[in-house]
Amino acid sequence: xxxxxxxxxxxxxxxxxxxxxxxATRAQARLDQILAAGPxxxxxRPHRGAALRxxxxxxxxxxxxxxxxxxxxxxxxxxxxxxxxxxxTAQPRPLDGTARSALDHACTAVIAEGLAxxxxxTLDAPTLSIAERRGDVAVAVYTSTAxxxxxxxxxxxxxxxxxxxxxxxxxxxxxxxxxxxxxxxSTSMSVTPDEDHAVVDGWGRWGPPRGDVPVDAxxxxxxxxxRIVDAGxxxxxxxxxxxxxxxxxxxxxxxxxxxxxxxxxxxxWWPDSGRLGWEPGxxxxxxxxxxxxxxxxxxxxxxxxxL
Amino acid sequence: MSREERFAAIYHRExxxxxxxxxxxxxxxxxxxxxxDTFLVAWRRLDDVPVEPADARAWLFxxxxxxxxxxxxxxxxxxxxxxxxxxxxxxxxxxxxDAAAARVDLATAWDALPAAHQEALALATWExxxxxxxxxxxxxxxxxxRIRLHRARAALRAALTPTPAAPAALAPEGAR
Numbered sequence: 001x002x003x004x005x006x007x008x009x010x011x012x013x014x015x016x017x018x019x020x021x022x023x024a025t026r027a028q029a030r031l032d033q034i035l036a037a038g039p040x041x042x043x044x045r046p047h048r049g050a051a052l053r054x055x056x057x058x059x060x061x062x063x064x065x066x067x068x069x070x071x072x073x074x075x076x077x078x079x080x081x082x083x084x085x086x087x088x089t090a091q092p093r094p095l096d097g098t099a100r101s102a103l104d105h106a107c108t109a110v111i112a113e114g115l116a117x118x119x120x121x122t123l124d125a126p127t128l129s130i131a132e133r134r135g136d137v138a139v140a141v142y143t144s145t146a147x148x149x150x151x152x153x154x155x156x157x158x159x160x161x162x163x164x165x166x167x168x169x170x171x172x173x174x175x176x177x178x179x180x181x182x183x184x185x186s187t188s189m190s191v192t193p194d195e196d197h198a199v200v201d202g203w204g205r206w207g208p209p210r211g212d213v214p215v216d217a218x219x220x221x222x223x224x225x226x227r228i229v230d231a232g233x234x235x236x237x238x239x240x241x242x243x244x245x246x247x248x249x250x251x252x253x254x255x256x257x258x259x260x261x262x263x264x265x266x267x268x269w270w271p272d273s274g275r276l277g278w279e280p281g282x283x284x285x286x287x288x289x290x291x292x293x294x295x296x297x298x299x300x301x302x303x304x305x306x307l
Numbered sequence: 308m309s310r311e312e313r314f315a316a317i318y319h320r321e322x323x324x325x326x327x328x329x330x331x332x333x334x335x336x337x338x339x340x341x342x343x344d345t346f347l348v349a350w351r352r353l354d355d356v357p358v359e360p361a362d363a364r365a366w367l368f369x370x371x372x373x374x375x376x377x378x379x380x381x382x383x384x385x386x387x388x389x390x391x392x393x394x395x396x397x398x399x400x401x402x403x404x405d406a407a408a409a410r411v412d413l414a415t416a417w418d419a420l421p422a423a424h425q426e427a428l429a430l431a432t433w434e435x436x437x438x439x440x441x442x443x444x445x446x447x448x449x450x451x452x453r454i455r456l457h458r459a460r461a462a463l464r465a466a467l468t469p470t471p472a473a474p475a476a477l478a479p480e481g482a483r
Contacts, residue, residue, distance in 0.1 A: 004463045005432045007413060010396035012433045014330035019323040023339075027322045030343045034318075034350050035311055110450045168461055172454050193450030196458075 084165045085232045085271040087135025092260045092268075095131040095138060103171045104128050107140045107162035110176040114191040121178045121189050123158045129263040138164045138171050141238060141267050156182040157208045157221065161236065161267070165197065174228055175199045181206040181221075202226035205278060215242040216293055218266060220285060223278045225269075233273035237287075241266050247292030251301065252276055314350055317363060322346070325367050328434060332375060332388045341378060345371040365440035368430075372444055387422035390429040416466035424459035431456055 095103055115123060123144055130141035144158040160178040164171035174197045179188035186206040192199045204224025213219045218241050225235040237250060241261055248259040248266045252274055259268035278285040291299040308316075325345055329338035348370050349356055357363045375388060392414065417425065430441035442452035 004460050004467070005428065007467075008392060008417070008428065008463075009432050011392040011410075011413065011417075012331070013391040013393045014327035014433075015393075016323075016327070018330065019326060023323075023326065026339060027318075027326070027342075030339075030346070031315060031318050031322075034343075034347060035315070109453070113448060113450055167458075170457060172457065173450060191448075191450070193448050194454050195447070195451055196454075 084136040085228075085234070088137065088271050089134045090256060090270075091258045092132040092134050094260065094262075095133050099133075099138075100128075100131045103131050103138050103140050103162075103164060106164060106171045106173050107142075107160075107176060110162065110173045110191050110193055111142070111160050111178060113193075114176060114178050114189055117191075118189050121158075121180050121187055123160055123178055126158075126160060127263070129265045130260050130267045132260040132267065133166065134269070136166045138166055139236070139267060139269060140164075141265060143263070143265060156180065157206070159206075159221070159238070161224075161238065163234075163236070163269075165194075165231075174231075175202075175226070177204065177224065179204070179206040179222065181208050183208055196229070197231055198229045199226045200229060203275065207279075209240050213240050213242045215244040216291070216297075216299065217242045218245060218248055218289060218291060220278055223276050223285070225273065225275070227273070232271050234269055234271050235274050235276070236267070236269035237276070238265065238267050240264055241291075244294045245291055246294050247290075249290040250287055251290070252287035310353055314353055317349065317356060318346055320360065321364055321367055324364055324434075325371050328368050329371055329375060331390050331429060331433060332372075337378075341371060341374050344374045348374070361437075361440065362443075365436055365443045368434065368436075368444040369446065387426050389422045390425040392417050412467060416463055419466055420459065420462055423455060424462050427452065427455040427459040428463065 111123065111126075115121065123142065126142035126144045128140055129143045130139070132139055140162045142160040142162075158178075158180050160176060162173055162176040164173045166172075172194060174192065174194045176191045177188055178191075179186060181187075188204060188206060190199065190202055202224075203226060204222060206222040206224075207220070209221050210219040218239055220237065220239040222238045223235065225233065227233045235253065237252075237259075241248065241264060243264075245266075246261060248261055248268070250257045250259060250268050253270065253272040255270050255272070257268045257270050259266040274286070276286045288301050289299075290301055293299070322342065326338055326342045329341050329345075332338075333341065345367060349367060355366075357366050372388060379388075394410075394414075396410065420428075426445065427441070430436050430444060434441070434444075436444065438449045438453050438456070441456075442449040445452060445455075447455075
């Protein structure tokens with residue numbers, strides 16, 4: 001089918017020909033009327049559709065505090081329903097080729113808007129380290145090796161993740177979160193461009209990556225989540241893996257969730273509101289892990305501090 | 308250049324575009340009144356009008372949309388403006404049966420779209436704005452506009468796609 005924009009283009013209700021000489025004459029009279037009245041004394045700013053303004057909310061919090069992503073959105077009418085979370089699967093499907101590129105493109109655009117909006121978070125030379133799909137939800141994780149924080153505060157991590165609903169094969173970004181964290185504090189911002197699926201009650205905790213993760217261990221770097229309008233709650237866990245780790249399964253909230261492991265990172269998420277009790281810089285979390293090593297060894301049902 | 312000269316230059320450059328923007332969304336007479344209100348705002352806020360012509364145009368469209376919404380709020384609680392399409396396509400010879408049928412289908416599909424979808428499509432098609440400029444007109448982020456435009460295109464495409472009367476078989480939906 002022809003592109004719909006090309007189809008409707010000829011049906012312009014106000015083509016250029018509609019602005020005739022009579023209209024131009026009336027316009028000149030109106031201009032004279034405005035100028036004759038002189039400039040108004042005050043600058044009266046029209047509302048910028050505050051109720052419709054979505055998107056950028058961000059917060060900076062101490063590393064041990066829970067981040068509340070305050071996104072209050074009430075839109076009249078037209079709220080769509082989704083089966084995105086109903087299609088969730090415990091096993092991820094890696095995205096590659098055009099699907100990966102499409103997700104990367106969509107996420108990069110939203111992240112760029114977030115970075116332009118807030119100078120308080122940075123993401124230098126990000127690399128798309130994970131792109132996975134569970135049902136109709138695709139998630140991308142970006143990491144950056146750039147560390148720009150004070151040396152005394154130790155390593156500083158810049159990262160981002162992006163969650164998109166796949167609609168007719170097209171990833172529609174629901175939320176992108178950019179986070180910076182060091183040993184003293186974490187700063188993050190959330191971009192929620194989809195007015196039909198606004199993220200409310202967002203939360204998250206971020207910490208710097210451990211530089212000394214044993215080859216057969218995993219280390220958490222963030223636990224975050226929120227509630228998506230007309231979809232539900234979700235929890236998203238990210239971390240780093242040792243060099244010999246090829247598989248991670250997280251046992252939490254009554255689920256066994258297989259993580260995507262790639263480029264030294266892992267990612268898993270599930271539709272539930274568990275916060276796992278994790279604090280940055282610690283290995284204490286209300287979840288257990290099964291880790292598969294490169295030689296086939298399975299370290300089953302252990303906590304991260306036991307690895 | 309004096310303030311009056313700068314404003315007059317903007318007015319002469321953009322008035323036709325603003326009037327056409329409004330004429331797609333209301334009656335011709337009302338469009339002229341709202342265009343006048345729009346340029347009154349621009350005159351009062353001349354320092355806020357962007358210097359770049361394309362940005363100034365988007366800024367004026369945003370003000371015009373706001374003025375029109377305000378005028379219509381006396382009768383209804385609108386947050387989006389319905390956009391009209393022409394009864395006949397420009398440059399198309401009327402009378403051909405297929406063309407007439409296509410026009411009716413398009414008009415029906417267009418009228419069934421939510422106003423927010425009509426706005427998104429119109430800004431990309433007839434106002435010929437970039438995503439950033441269209442987003443400015445609507446008071447939303449560029450990403451939000453791109454999502455809205457994507458959904459609007461999909462909705463119009465779906466409305467124009469014939470639905471089989473009796474499908475022979477339905478494919479399984481998999482994990483959904």
